Amino acid sequence: MASPTDTLRAKTNTELQFFVDNPGFYHADLVEAAQRELRRRDVAPAAALPPPAPYSPAEAEPAPTPATRRWPLLAGLLVLGAAGTGWLWHTRTPVTTPANRPGQLSPDSLRLESVRAHPLPSFDTDAIVAAQLVRVPTSEKQEAQALRQFRELGRRFWSAETQTEFLTNQAHAGQVSPMFAEQALLVRENWRAWNKAVVYSYRFGPTMQGQFERMAQAASSQQHILANMPGLLPGRKFLTDKEMLARDAEVQDWLAGLRKTSPVTGRPYRVTVLHFQ
Structure with missing residues (x-):
């Protein structure tokens, strides 16, 4: 021996x-x-x-960094x-x-x-925000401070949103990573960076304000979905959970007001159509 x-x-x-x-x-x-x-x-x-040094929320302000680079825990697990x-x-x-x-x-x-390895992908949030701003009238983009604030909010939103979509799409496709629960926790930290920014008041024009409100509504439901998804993965219970289905439909409708297609899947966001009898 x-x-x-x-x-x-x-x-x-x-x-x-x-x-x-x-x-x-x-x-x-x-x-x-x-x-x-x-x-x-x-x-x-x-x-x-x-x-690794302990994480300090103050060091992450004002702009969030991708979860794959912010967190020593994920680095230790994935790379x-x-x-x-x-x-x-x-x-x-x-x-x-x-x-x-x-x-x-x-x-x-x-x-x-x-x-x-099962790393989380990164997405070009600057390009996503730029495409979103195409829908905003030029007159609203003349205010430099409002435009700067809106871009930063957009970066924070799409940084968390794209990775949330990536994880939930994996679940729907039956391709859940063994690291799903841990990755969901890390993406929720990106959502916290968004939450810290929305406590302030902003003076946006009507189109920017409408988009900001849609992002806030989608962010609320996506955080709920991400928090509950790991517990509903066994038996794919998330496919029949009424609250999860309702929130997913709402998110799709709110996102459709920001852009036509998902930057993650390339598929159109679903618009909710109400039928009255």
Whole structure:
């Protein structure tokens, strides 16, 4: 049976440095052994990566940043060791055996495996807002402050809206990621950036004000949908939940007043038509 030392010597410098960079994932003896092996090869191990700084809402103002770059948690879950390939490195949880009790190393505990990543896509919110502004009369866009404020609100709205649509469309297509619940939490943080901005008063022209109100209504329902969707995924209960269906129809109608087609799917938003008898 190969010894832990033999196993470490079979690793590449990059793999050994991975152990050093992620001491929280491994037994301290393994991290020290990886450092010794790097020094034996005359390769000075780089310092372990520092833990991510805690998030401060004040640092995110005034403009939100995409969830995939704002949150160290998502980075740790989705892009650890991906190196642009769409695959992750992670460790297999070792099984406790007589040869692998606490304080002892087993070659199996050093095994690295690859799993498929499920990153959230990013969307060009500036282009989406620019297209939305085409519907606004030139006279309303002459007020520089109002235009600047509207653009910022639009960026915050579509940053959260596009990723919400991406997740809910995955659910409707039966292609839910194993990371759905975690990703939903991260997208809800984007919605909080929108919520912080709408507490202020704005002096928009009638068209901008109408669009702003539509965004606010859609944002309210989308946050409700996103909060409840993970619990309704088993058995695809969200397809028959009356409140979820009603809110989805409302969102589609409100978004149709902002643009004809979804920037996520390219499909037209559904307009609610009322029939009176």
